[in-house]
Amino acid sequence: MKLxxxxxxxxxxxxxxxxxxxxxxxxxxxxxLVDLEGFTCCPDPIYFKARDAxxxxxxxxxxLSIAEEAxxxxxxxxxxxxxxxxxxxxxxxxxEELRARVNERLxxxxxxxxxxxxxEHAVVVIRDEIGMDAVRESVKRPLExxxxxxxxxxxxxxxxxxxxxxxxxxxxxxxxxxxxVGATPVAHQEELxxxxxxxxxxxxxxxxxxxxxxxxxxxxxxCMGLICPTCFSSFxxxxxxxxxxKGVKFEIPIIYFFQLLGLAQGLxxxxxxxxxxxxxxDDIVARLPSPA
Amino acid sequence: MPADKxxxxxSDERVVLSFELRREIDQIIGGxxxxxxxxxxxxxxxxxxxxxxxxxxxxxxxxxxxxxxxxKLLAADSPIWLCTNCYSCYERCPQDVRPVEVIIALKNLAGxxxxxxxxxSLLTRNILKTGxxxxxxxxxxxxxxxxxxxxxxxxxxxxxxxxxxSGSDERDASAGPREEKTRERSHGETPAGNASQRRKK
Ligand code: SF4
Ligand code: SF4
Numbered sequence: 001m002k003l004x005x006x007x008x009x010x011x012x013x014x015x016x017x018x019x020x021x022x023x024x025x026x027x028x029x030x031x032x033l034v035d036l037e038g039f040t041c042c043p044d045p046i047y048f049k050a051r052d053a054x055x056x057x058x059x060x061x062x063x064l065s066i067a068e069e070a071x072x073x074x075x076x077x078x079x080x081x082x083x084x085x086x087x088x089x090x091x092x093x094x095x096e097e098l099r100a101r102v103n104e105r106l107x108x109x110x111x112x113x114x115x116x117x118x119x120e121h122a123v124v125v126i127r128d129e130i131g132m133d134a135v136r137e138s139v140k141r142p143l144e145x146x147x148x149x150x151x152x153x154x155x156x157x158x159x160x161x162x163x164x165x166x167x168x169x170x171x172x173x174x175x176x177x178x179x180x181v182g183a184t185p186v187a188h189q190e191e192l193x194x195x196x197x198x199x200x201x202x203x204x205x206x207x208x209x210x211x212x213x214x215x216x217x218x219x220x221x222x223c224m225g226l227i228c229p230t231c232f233s234s235f236x237x238x239x240x241x242x243x244x245x246k247g248v249k250f251e252i253p254i255i256y257f258f259q260l261l262g263l264a265q266g267l268x269x270x271x272x273x274x275x276x277x278x279x280x281x282d283d284i285v286a287r288l289p290s291p292a
Numbered sequence: 293m294p295a296d297k298x299x300x301x302x303s304d305e306r307v308v309l310s311f312e313l314r315r316e317i318d319q320i321i322g323g324x325x326x327x328x329x330x331x332x333x334x335x336x337x338x339x340x341x342x343x344x345x346x347x348x349x350x351x352x353x354x355x356x357x358x359x360x361x362x363x364k365l366l367a368a369d370s371p372i373w374l375c376t377n378c379y380s381c382y383e384r385c386p387q388d389v390r391p392v393e394v395i396i397a398l399k400n401l402a403g404x405x406x407x408x409x410x411x412x413s414l415l416t417r418n419i420l421k422t423g424x425x426x427x428x429x430x431x432x433x434x435x436x437x438x439x440x441x442x443x444x445x446x447x448x449x450x451x452x453x454x455x456x457x458s459g460s461d462e463r464d465a466s467a468g469p470r471e472e473k474t475r476e477r478s479h480g481e482t483p484a485g486n487a488s489q490r491r492k493k
Contacts, residue, residue: 009425013432019439037445040447040448044419044425046377048416050396050400050412052400053396053400058456059452062452108454154376158383168383194380198375199374199376203345204341204376205376
């Protein structure tokens with residue numbers, strides 16, 4: 001299966017380890033990644049959209065038109081990119097007048113949005129197209145004994161009438177994926193709470209991160225598993241900062257799903273870039289059985 | 293009396309209804325779903341900003357919009373910036389009001405009026421300058437190289453800028469779309485299917 005990755009900004013710049021894990025683990029699922037040229041920031045669904053809604057939509061449409069031209073499905077690695085590109089698709093699909101206005105602008109650069117390329121987060125493509133069996137078959141070192149507190153984040157699931165990924169209140173996609181790589185998903189009270197990154201306040205995100213990490217600590221999970229670099233940016237260094245403010249110490253490694261997948265496929269810790277995280281996962285990785 | 297966060301107009305304060313703000317929001321959103329808010333509060337139940345701050349309540353933001361309280365909603369200390377953009381309210385609202393989209397539209401208006409916080413303008417400016425939301429430092433290149441990744445692609449920034457309104461204020465990221473015609477959006481798959489049917493022309 002050929003897929004065009006849409007990497008966005010945060011992953012290639014701030015967390016290239018996520019890109020490395022993705023690029024190294026996807027081929028083991030029978031996927032050929034075809035990199036297309038000319039993408040820009042999706043653009044950002046929070047700040048950019050809050051600044052210029054129509055500009056936001058048009059830039060997103062331009063990105064989508066690149067995949068249309070190549071005739072390839074887009075696969076996203078970041079919940080924010082997923083939100084922007086899927087919402088753009090939704091809005092342009094339901095409103096012809098809006099599409100005409102966007103296409104008027106795209107014509108300035110000789111492009112057109114037609115709505116022919118699909119876009120989904122990579123975990124959704126795995127569940128719906130590639131299949132959980134391919135994941136299980138790619139596993140050489142099941143992550144046995146590793147308990148993973150899931151963090152869904154908001155934009156993979158909501159609004160469900162646009163995202164169509166899972167039940168927004170009782171999702172299971174990440175639990176299923178974590179199970180497929182041999183680890184044990186751990187439910188916890190705050191697994192659906194927002195990471196707080198979009199909030200422009202000093203206090204509130206601190207309280208939100210504190211709530212999430214207190215909840216994970218109660219669950220006694222070994223680590224947190226997630227799929228969004230924005231959430232990661234709230235949590236990796238964030239738990240240390242928040243812990244300091246609150247006088248507690250959290251030491252919960254944050255692991256991106258494709259890092260879990262890579263580890264389970266037998267890739268060494270450095271290849272999936274876990275050594276770059278502030279909260280180290282060495283201990284829990286050392287407890288894993290060696291690759292078969 | 294049970295505690296109620298509803299703003300009781302003080303006895304000598306008259307609330308003057310203004311449609312100006314609503315009209316501006318209609319234009320940005322391209323619809324007027326917000327007029328159908330019946331103040332039920334379902335959007336508050338799962339709102340993290342309401343849970344973690346006494347200053348924030350999406351139902352009251354909707355009420356202020358309907359009353360036309362631009363003075364509150366577009367003030368420098370407006371509560372709109374506390375919204376985390378989590379979309380829970382969009383999910384919950386039985387009237388398909390999409391409070392978060394209203395809040396985003398209010399942020400667009402605040403930007404035009406020059407009262408948006410610096411961090412918003414900063415991120416937008418990054419994107420318009422480099423095509424990336426973040427700053428690309430030499431460390432980025434080195435880390436990528438060490439991980440065995442290809443060099444960072446250079447996004448075609450000029451092409452992207454061509455797409456923004458030629459009224460230069462969008463190019464320097466200080467404004468949203470202007471002169472947009474008000475339109476209602478139709479949409480097939482809403483949870484409040486009947487409500488949206490009603491609104492279709
Ligand atoms: S849930 Fe919808 S109708 Fe109810 S108060 Fe919130 S915005 Fe208004
Ligand atoms: S998007 Fe904003 S208003 Fe809506 S539930 Fe989330 S924080 Fe509250």
